[in-house]
Amino acid sequence: MFLEIKNLKVKGNGQEILKGVNLKIKKGECQALLGPNASGKSTFVQVIAGNPKYQISRGKIIFRGKEITKLPPEKRTKLGIALAWQNPPAIKGIRLDRLLKKINLGLKGPKRKFGSKLDFDGNLLSRQVNLDFSGGEKKMSELLQVLSLNPQLVILDEIDSGLDIKRLEKMARLIRKELINKKIALLLITHSGTILRFLKPQLTNVMLDGKIICREKNYQKVLRVIKKYGYDKCKKCPLWAS
Numbered sequence: 483m484f485l486e487i488k489n490l491k492v493k494g495n496g497q498e499i500l501k502g503v504n505l506k507i508k509k510g511e512c513q514a515l516l517g518p519n520a521s522g523k524s525t526f527v528q529v530i531a532g533n534p535k536y537q538i539s540r541g542k543i544i545f546r547g548k549e550i551t552k553l554p555p556e557k558r559t560k561l562g563i564a565l566a567w568q569n570p571p572a573i574k575g576i577r578l579d580r581l582l583k584k585i586n587l588g589l590k591g592p593k594r595k596f597g598s599k600l601d602f603d604g605n606l607l608s609r610q611v612n613l614d615f616s617g618g619e620k621k622m623s624e625l626l627q628v629l630s631l632n633p634q635l636v637i638l639d640e641i642d643s644g645l646d647i648k649r650l651e652k653m654a655r656l657i658r659k660e661l662i663n664k665k666i667a668l669l670l671i672t673h674s675g676t677i678l679r680f681l682k683p684q685l686t687n688v689m690l691d692g693k694i695i696c697r698e699k700n701y702q703k704v705l706r707v708i709k710k711y712g713y714d715k716c717k718k719c720p721l722w723a724s
Contacts, residue, residue, distance in 0.1 A: 483506050484510075484511070484635065485545050486543075486545075489502050489503075490504070490529065491503075492536050494536045499536070500526060501693050502541070503692070505687065505694060507667050509667055510666070511667055512661075512668040512683045512684055513684065513685045513686070513687065514671075514701060515671050515686075517689035518690070521689045521690050521691060523673075527639050531565040545561060545562075546562070561634070562635055563635050563637070564631045564635070564637070566624040566625055566627070566641055568639040568643070570624050572612040573610065573613070578606060578610075578611050585627065606622065617645070618644065618649045625638070625656065629661075636661055636666055636667070636669070638669070638671065640673060641657075642672055642677035655680075658681060668683075678701045684699065685699055
């Protein structure tokens with residue numbers, strides 16, 4: 483198994499946020515994780531990335547056969563885990579193209595080139611990182627930074643939030659071309675699930691109250707239920723009480 487999460491329990495600010503999460507992702511597989519706000523999705527991905535803000539009280543994180551539960555974030559990045567932040571910070575004084583180049587120079591293996599064809603408006607690469615970027619531009623900036631790492635596992639946290647359909651389609655095309663078609667393992671975190679219509683994950687998970695309570699191969703079925711009933715319908719699932 484490429485990534486395996488075993489019975490993960492996590493605390494933050496003295497409160498238990500994740501309450502026994504299990505997840506398995508195969509090499510080259512695309513999975514989605516849906517859930518309402520405050521369900522634990524972002525905490526989950528931050529813990530996978532190694533954010534020391536959270537305390538793991540139980541469970542294991544295994545990546546490519548190696549337990550990484552206690553590894554610092556920089557070592558996880560070197561192993562091939564890359565996270566696109568939901569709310570990325572601005573970096574004043576550093577142009578995006580220069581940041582991408584610096585990331586590339588720090589890596590072993592093939593280097594990646596980014597041209598204007600990946601750009602939203604023709605000058606994104608020449609601007610300071612996330613400074614006065616629109617919501618969509620920040621998402622593209624994050625995705626380009628993730629791609630520059632030549633990752634083995636990519637986690638996209640709410641990459642579709644705040645995007646109109648045109649930009650969402652462009653984002654999805656880039657994700658499919660650079661990640662899915664190249665068999666890079668992918669975990670999509672989303673509240674609305676809109677991007678799933680373009681990327682068609684092999685497995686869709688639903689998280690509620692710090693637990694994954696549903697796993698469904700048919701992402702369309704999950705989206706139909708959530709669109710019609712909201713996440714309240716998920717709470718009535720027999721798996722919720724297990």
